[in-house]
Amino acid sequence: MTTPGRDVLRDADHPIEAARALLGATLTVGAVRARIVEVEAYGGDLQGPWPDPASHSFRGRTPRNAVMFGDAGHLYVYRSYGMHYCANVSYGPDGVAGGVLLRAAEIIDGHELVASRRPGISRHSDAARGPGNLGSALGLTLDDNGVDLFGTHPDTRLGLGEPTPYRSGPRVGIAVAADRPWRLWIPGSAAVSAYRRSPRAPAVTERWDDRVRD
């Protein structure tokens, strides 16, 4: 099936383009709706157009990463460090691996439910700040892996909006390809997580330009 929103992700010429489309988009999961304010683009394997050693799909298709190889606009949910659920949106055509990690969001609707899932949060902006927290706030589990965000699923949907100005910088927590500035965020949002370089990553080798873009 082809929907306007899905086409933007499917036809992306570069991971950054897919990431841009997701920035500022709204993700609805059940009673909770959130505005995505921070994402990270991940590429695919050596066969594809965007080889990315930091991507789960870099070593080829496996049961876990299969959704990344599928059509655009599907949720790829994985368990991180045995205790968090992190969510990606697949991009690129069917057969080509690509995914954008959703790193942070502002809660728009469903504050009460989010509060029950994230006890002890004092600031609203902390509820979905960081990819593990985002998964927790939205109540994501492995059951959500593969869900079509533009399909008939009544509860889990993605709403793409107009492109917003953004800033970019290196990705968080990865040991390889650590300096690709494929992390994008909306400047000024309190929900954007802090940058933390992996201790396993080599010393900085590149300089990136972090001016605001549009």
Next chain:
DNA sequence: TTCATGATAAGG
């Protein structure tokens, strides 16, 4: 800086 905690994938 440390560790909690378990799925995953690669290797024997």
Next chain:
DNA sequence: CTTATCATGAAC
């Protein structure tokens, strides 16, 4: 089967 490796978060 065994084991190294995490796209993390929170506490210390």
